[in-house]
Amino acid sequence: MKAKAIQLLNYSGFSWAVPIVKLASGEDIKQQFTILWKRIGMPFCAIVLFLFLWSVAAKNVQTSLGVLPGPVMVYHQANVLWQEHMGERTKAREFYARQDARNTAILQQNPDATIKTVSYPGKATYIDQIITSLKTVFMGFVIASLIALPIGILCGSSKNVMTALNPIIQVLKPVSPLAWLPIVTMVISAVYTTNNGWFEKSFIISALTVSLCSLWPTLLNTAMGVASVNTDYINVARVLQLSPFKKTTKVVLPATLPLIFTGLRISLGVGWMVLIAAEMLAQNPGLGKFVWDEFQNGSSDSLARIMVAVITIGLIGFMLDQLMVALQRLVSFE
Amino acid sequence: MAILELKNVCKGYGEGNERTSVLKDINLSINEGEFVAIVGFSGTGKTTLINLMNGLIYPDQGEVLFKGQQVQGPSHDRGVIFQNYSLLPWFTVTQNIALGVKSVYPSWSQSEVDAHVSRFIEMVNLTPARNKRPKELSGGMRQRVAVARSLSMQPEMLLMDEPLGALDALTRGNLQDEILQIWNQNRCTALLITNDVDEGIYMADRIIPLTTGPDATLGPEFNIQIERPRDKTEMNSSDEFKKVRNELMTYLMDMGASRKQAGAKEYSLPQLSPVMPRNMQRRNRKAG
Structure with a gap:
């Protein structure tokens, strides 16, 4: 029970909470408190110091707001x-x-009367914006993964494909989301004309921009992972005479999963960062738009509200990263 | 009739000046049902030799024939036990073995595969560990899984590349017996590559030394006429065992010595004598 709880905490990235579990189960108190102080006390002090410096410094900065x-x-x-x-x-x-x-x-x-149901017309709240942002980033991330994984596997398994695609990948990789956005906007406006109400146009534009910027780490990591699978495993696949499909699913992919997940983790991080910029410009509802609107608003509360957004963005980014770390630990065979 | 034949096989790595010829003029013929051992120092090309036989690599010159046909890549007829077990760490013992079985018998139902796999897990005494992953097993257990994986594919010939090299002496002895016993039941042809002369003599019908590389080739073969089943303790006092062992050791030692001589250089050393406290005093007295 205790061992399971500790394992769960370690897997989910809450390893700092392990001493608390150990304390609760009555392990050596002094030792656990030392660990607790190191794991929680030190970061806590740093945060307090940071907040103090922030409050002191902020008082001295006079802005137009x-x-x-x-x-x-x-x-x-x-x-x-x-x-x-x-x-x-x-x-x-x-x-x-x-x-x-x-x-x-x-x-x-009158039982035959046609009735109208209208959805609530109120404005989107901050929490709604967060949820929209999360939806957008996941959509972009899924699209990016669906593109990057097959191409990555292809690049990794064939040197010729890698050599052929490498220049394109290297040139497209460093392009900023702000450069992609106008192109994506124009293309989507031209192509996505069906109005079935599934997705907002701005939602797709932001999601695609996120995909375009975040697919590269997954692609390169997958390619590298597939290309560098331990020769012993490849030899096993050859000696057992596995079909190409079985070789990929039973040997190459499991061996590559840790690297693929590292790539996915970086991709999600990049995607989240890119999303805010994309939302700002695409006027897609979300945290980016919230920041932009507050900036345009220019009320005396605006700066504080933007700072709330900054901290939220940071916290969510951190949480997404932890989520990927936990997933990575789950699939890793080592 | 020879089941596996190597004719004038040469194999090297690298290009141009960098090229090292690992194996040269290898001629070998293994008969059906035979147990052949090849002994050699490490780094002489033993693994290259076995990879040529199982079809993972191809000879630069000469040919490798299996049942009269040129080897065109790995085949289910030749089972391989790798030096480092090469189990897939993300699979359990059962899954590791089933992967090979399904590949050899694609038409089998799941229950047929399960029954077959269980039989071979039982054979290597791993039934209690059947659902464990390789990292949870000891070295000896992992090697047993590798043995079971190869045998479950029911090959006509078993190629073993220093299968027991990484194990401690006790586990090694046990596994030698187990492999011999299983070989005795199945009576497939076996080729064992080893760096342990005693292991070779204990297990094989015929033992052939591999000379040191580069340009390693096979030395004279030694037939071992000790009745099977062999007993380790009895064998130590057997005259036949002693004779073969001495001859083989002498051959390997001489070869090792000649390799060292060829490589040794004469260095001119400066004439130095150590300064001892007593000498110091005497010298000081002389100077004073």
């Missing part, structure tokens, strides 16, 4: 954003309740 906000103001704005969200949710619930009541009343009078 007032003094640069310190940690306290940012915390206050975070609360305000949360309250706004909860407020909107209550309003939405009330709206739907009213609508349902109205519709049932109409139906009672």
